[in-house]
Amino acid sequence: MPNTNGAETNIDYSYDDTAFKMEENDGILSLVALKEGTFTLKATFVPEMPNKYESTTKTVNITVRDIKEPSITADDITMYVGDTKEVEVNTNNIVGSLSITSDDESIVSVESMNVKGLKEGQTSITILFKPEDVTKYKDVTKKINVTVSKVTETSKIESIVNELKESVKAVSYTHLR
Secondary structure (H helix, E strand, O other): OOOOOOOOEEEEEEOOOOOEEEEEEOOEEEEEEOOOEEEEEEEEEEEOOOOOOOOEEEEEEEEEOOOEOOOOEEOOEEEEOOOEEEOOEEOOOOOEEEEEEEOOOOOEEEEOOEEEEOOOEEEEEEEEEEEOOOOOEOOEEEEEEEEEEOOOOOOHHHHHHHHHHHHHHHHHHHHHO
16 A cells, blocks of 8 residues: 555555556555566555645556576485485476474484484484576575485495495406306
């Protein structure tokens, strides 16, 4: 609502009704954009006491942009206590900055884009993507699940080493024949 400095007025709005619609909620008028572009809103103020006040018109140019929420993707993480994994986020080639935070810092810690498993448990991390081009895109937040398992007798590293040993044996046997 415009400030009329206490003067009682009737207000007539004119605008492109394919670009905007006027909505009233609890006595407050809102202008709702319907499409992108630059449009003109004209408000004419007609005083209820014409002998004391003059009518006046105010014109405002309004630029409407369709700001989209970009779709980002990231996979859930499964890791062992003590492991560190880099969070890989696909921003669909939209340039911007990424930050992540742990929803439970007793289970995983976060440094830059790396997550470290601190103790067994399940939690989430929150990814915040801030696009550079704020005229086209808005910020987006995504949560991914993180599962941290305790290291067992045959840890992940031991499993990899055992697989390598088997590969070396197979290669050695082939070369010796």
